[in-house]
Amino acid sequence: MSNDDIHETPSITPNFRTELAAQLAHLVPEAIADGKVDVAKLQDLLDGDAAAGTERFGLFWPGKKRALRAAQEPTPATLRPDLENSKDWDTSQNAFIEGDNLEVLKILQKHYHGKVKMIYIDPPYNTGKDFVYPDNYKEGLDTYLEWTRQVNEEGKKLSSNSESEGRYHSNWLNMMYPRLKLARNLLTDDGLIFISIDDNEVSRLRNLCDEVFGEANLAGQFVWKKGGTGKNDSQFLVVEHEYVLVYARRASASHFGLDMEAKVTTSYNLEDEKGRYSLVRLDMQNLQYSSSLDYDLVGPNGEIYRLQHKNPERPNAIWRWSRERVRKEMSALVFKDGKVYTKNYAKDGAKSRSLLVDERFGVTRTGKAEAEAALGKSGVFDFPKPVRLIQHLVRLADDKSALVLDFFAGSGTTAQAVMDQNAQDGGTRRFVVVQLPEPTPASSEARAQGFASISEISRARISGAGAKITEAGFASAVDTGFRAYKLADTNFSKWQQSSDIEPNELEQHMLELRDSSSDDDATPDDLFTEILLKQGFSLTERTAPREVAGLDMRGVLHSDDSLAVLAYLNEHVKPTLEQLRAMVAEDPAKIIVLEDAFDGDDELKTNLAQLCKTSGIELWTA
Known part of the structure; x- marks a missing residue:
């Protein structure tokens, strides 16, 4: 009997350090010596593309290497079916997972690698009062709460991340870094990640995402008006806004859908058999140079079109399209006056604006009202995001069959937004949401109404929102169920x-x-x-x-x-x-x-x- 005839199920999730080394061995075999990566040889091969010395631009903080190891370390953990808390187990394509999202993201790597079109997360904002996630689920929730000083030995809740601790920002970055690294692996080539954040960490989050996703893959930064009047929650200003950062897995392959209610401002003064269009330059000035988007483009008559980055006034000029896309869509290009253009056809709607200040995006009180309507209870959740805000982002992902992931599920707003949008446009989007079984405070209204954890609230909210969709007559068209699992x-x-x-x-x-x-x-x-x-x-x-x-x-x-x-x-x-x-x-x-x-x-x-x-x-x- 040959060993090749019998396969053994792997005991742990993929070892990412080993897989990276294997990829390097395939791409640059000369950089592998005695089964190990020869870093010096790799630097020689990269030559001018590799940073030299210790003086380089980047985001550094205490614990960063350990946080990276947390992402790379495989886990033997699994998910157990939770049939009791599921809805329509046999037919639903949605999933709700209760557990620490770092371990869950590792478990999802095997199947969902490169299959998630959209990720939306609303992580803890690091105000000094938010829940901090554990890096080892085996420690148990009670042990971890004590370790992070959220509770003392008597079980009394304490501040989890005080500014006086000295590693206030580092603690938050150590929590986010490994999760974003793993999340990036799950995105499709044209996938997008949307991250809600406030002023406390927006600058560090953007630097972190520049490192994880690449600065060139920043797709935008929305400013969302969260309230009508604002509160005096800042020393100097009344803060009325939060942010939504958007990064692409690969910017050249991604695009935003149109805001169908936005006003069209472009002048479409040309027309062909497909309709009215305007011309848009194929070359662009970019903040970050990319060698893969710097090449000589051959026109229809053999003429050569070169980028103007050799002009000192345009040092970072690149093409907006890759070589492969130019080859496939040559007929969509217009060569005129020594320049290359693409046809931008008139469509209903327009690009989304970066300021999300209209009522159609909702405010904090809107989100609370929507959550209470779905739950059929009041006072359970304080600051959920509005469903209509997340629906807007879901539409921008521009894929009616998208798989949508939220690994900071909270009250379940993202799951409801996916179901509601499917009801509106006939989509077949699916969701996978993850929520830690964070206990509700003993004296809270949520606990008084029978909810022992945030994950219980989330499941109840998703079920209630699904019931309302069914009542509205979409029972057969929209998947309002979910399979529940526990880490x-x-x-x-x-x-x-x-x-x-x-x-x-x-x-x-x-x-x-x-x-x-x-x-x-x-x-x-x-x-x-x-x-x-x-x-x-x-x-x-x-x-x-x-x-x-x-x-x-x-x-x-x-x-x-x-x-x-x-x-x-x-x-x-x-x-x-x-x-x-x-x-x-x-x-x-x-x-x-x-x-x-x-x-x-x-x-x-x-x-x-x-x-x-x-x-x-x-x-x-x-």
Whole structure:
């Protein structure tokens, strides 16, 4: 039996340091020596493109290297299905996840890498009173609250990030940095991330995003008027606004949708068979030079068009389009008077303005009223963002089938905005939202009304908003359900990290592993979900129990109801060879069997591997 015939389910999320090194080995093999990256050789190869010495521009703060390691460190954690708190589990393509978002973002990497069109987050604003997220979910919420000084030993809540602490801004950056690094991986090539923020950290957030996403990928900075009158919450000014920063995964591939209610200001004074249009220069002056957008463009008659960056007055001129796009869309270009233009056709609507001050974007009290209407309760949440503001951003993402992610879900505004926008324009957008089970204050109105955590409020708000959409007659057209999950440690004892175990407990742990590789408290659905996630399946696969030759199994179904996966997850009942033959006869694309189900019978395992190989089926163990 060849090792190639049997695949082993990975025990942890991808190791990003290893993957980066592998990519470098592929791109620049001469920079790899003895299996390690030769940094000096890499600098030589980059020559003038590499920063020399220690004097360079950038954002630096205490703990930055540790924060980067937090993003790179793989996790064995998993998500457990929470059927009790789900809505329309069997049919919904939406997901609500309760847990620390750093660990959840790592879990999402396998399947959702490069698949999220839009991310919106409204992170803690670092006012000295906000909740600070843990970097290790295993510490437990109570331990972490004490560690961050949000509660003392008696459980009394304290300030979490006081300015007098000395690392006020560093603490916040250490929380945001690894999460943004992981979030960037999830964006599609033309994806956008929108981040709400106030004056406390807007300058540092912009510098941080310049580093994570690239300065050239700043798509815009909105100013949102959050209130009608403002409050005296600043020493010198009445602050009436907040910001929404927008970054693209790759600016050359991204664009904004039009604001359909905005006034068109461009003069479209030319016309062809497609309609009226104006001419827009293909070259532009940019703050940051990009060598990939600096090339000689060949016109339709073989003439050469060169950028003017050699002109001292235009040192950073670049093309707005990549070489590939020019090649594909040459017919859309106009060559005139030694310059290159694109046709900008007249459309309904116009570019969105950076000032979001109209009533159609809502204010803080609007958001509160919308949340209370969805919940059917008042006084539960103080400052949720208006649904209409997030809907505007969803429209700007310009994809009616977009996957939208929010990993600071709060009261669930983003989920409601996605559902409401689908109801308005017939879209099929889906959402994945993540919220830490942050406890509601003991003396709060939310606690008095039965909500023990923010995540409970969020789920209730999403369900209530969905019910109103259904009442309005969109029941069949809009997905108003969601699959609920909870972050948990791995269900497999053999995958638990030994570094978490005290030395005097290690011997007992090893003895336990001889008897069982999975947690006896874990249900087959728990085990199946973890295996699927670690193999790269989504949170919303069509799964179903299945009986085969007297064995209880789990399956993943294709859209045509054929079997994508068939899994046997009972380590206590060893299947017979005839039962294995019956599994193979079901003709799934992949078969998964718990290693312990073979009970050490290598011959039985080899027979299954041979059967699968003959039938063109992948065999995986866990």
